[in-house]
Amino acid sequence: MELSKIIVSFFVLQFLLFQSPINAAPGNSNIFREYIGAEFKNVKFSDVPIHSDVEFHFILSFAIDYTMSSSSPSPTNGQFNVYWDTDNLTPSAVSAIKNQHSNVKVALSLGGDSVGGSSAYFNPSSVDSWVSNAVSSLTDIINQYNLDGIDIDYEHFQADPNTFAECIGMLITTLKNNGVISFASIAPYDDDEVQSHYKALWKSYSQVIDYVNFQFYGYDKETTVSQFMDYFSTQRSNYEGGRILASFSTDGISGLSPENGFFTACSELKSKGELVGIFVWSADDSKSNGFKYEKQSQALLAI
Template sequence: MALSKLTIITIFIFQALIFSAQSASNNSNLFREYIGAEFKNVKFSDLPIHSGVEFHFILSFAIDYTTSSSSASPTNGEFNIFWDTDNLTPSQVSAIKTKHPNVKVALSLGGDSVGNGYAYFNPSSINSWLSNAVSSLTTIIQDYNLDGIDIDYEHFKTDPNTFAECIGKLILTLKKNGAISFASIAPYDDDQVQSHYMALWRKYGHVIDYVNFQFYAYDKGTSVSQFMDYFAKQSSNYNGGKVLPSFISDESGGLGPNNGFFAACSKLKNEGNLHGIFVWCADDSKGLGFKYEKQSQSLLAI
């Protein structure tokens, strides 16, 4: 018996609704922001926090280097705090999490520089680095009541496999011990950086919750169409990962908030591919009144 036109239309609408629901289910209301690296006296309480998003502060940075300003040197996994501890204290972590139940706080490892030079990932051996890292980071995480870690090493004095084993086992151990509930990585489009992070992803992608891809490391003046191509490429590189679009507050690179970033995010949301948004960084956004943070969270909360 031939199906009636009404039946066909009903089936089509039902399928469209299922597809729409499946696409929407891949979107997220996650907003993440790095804070404390530039010592501009920014506090957690300075930022607008929308009740309709999951909000992650990412303290920047903890680095396995000595804290000597003149001659910082690697410590093989013994992490020290390099963020603005005058304004971002354990008591302030507790206060912001108490005031806003939708807030979690993480710390980022590595970063671009330390003292007057690059912050290199430079372990003596996998096992010794891992033992020191688990011990020192667990202490910091417990002292600050933190929820997760982010991996932002950008310079390396070791091979990709060693990086993958050190970082992958670190995340596994901290999760197994109950020290953290989530972990992210923060690569960008550079051959050496990608070789290390993609090796990590291939072996340990299953324990990495978010990919904070630094899309702002692409050239300033990136167009929306270019951004969408970059996003598709990195989603393929980190296949199965929650790749987050990003911008830099001062708009010095990539697709800026005033040049189409939010249009690109709306496109991703319509496709069911908006896994969240992250920003570098609160220190610079303070002088702008956090206007782009407000806009980002409004988009995510819809």
């Protein structure tokens, strides 16, 4: 080979090796996800409009490794119990919505903010015992409900970031290897303690995490479109290479709302090839307005 061609090949290889994934757009896709069942407002899967041209994920909220059998809730070291609206969101209801819509998958979310009016802490006795209990108890629930994936939404911690990373990383890995789930997501938000735990998990186990449900609605209610775009860019850096979804809340409490420019921001992301998908908190709150923003979100993703 001529010396000039060798030199060119060398620099091409250097370019490919040192290109940072964060500089490459992850690509648009049509994933729509929605949390459901946490607020016991009698919302049913069948209440929520489902566009045939999106990949639709319901996320049952929540399964928590706490028990309410005593006078106050207490942690169970990975033995999960169901805390969503089981009157309406039953195993038969899961089967029915999946049979009716081939584009629907259903997951469960772990942790959440609170249980029985108290904070729900991630509080393992040890990595091995927690993972063993979690794999066993969640496999039972997932099989009972015919679920497809899990979401990690712990928001309070009584364990260091490395312990959290090992417990959750090993849990996801084991459930996937056992064929119990086909996808997993994490749901961090902009808080120093929360981010330290999820970034440790991402550093060690990003290869088994399919989606980042970043809670952009955790930012201030006065968030502008420009600020939202900056926040999105920051989280792409924090979770480098991750499939980060845009998000809003229909409770109107915080974050960039649909009324104030959320869909403008999504259109900008889509034009840049960065709109992986959208998720919503939550179907419970959207029932009263006829799910109008769910319809708008899915219409945008389906284009």
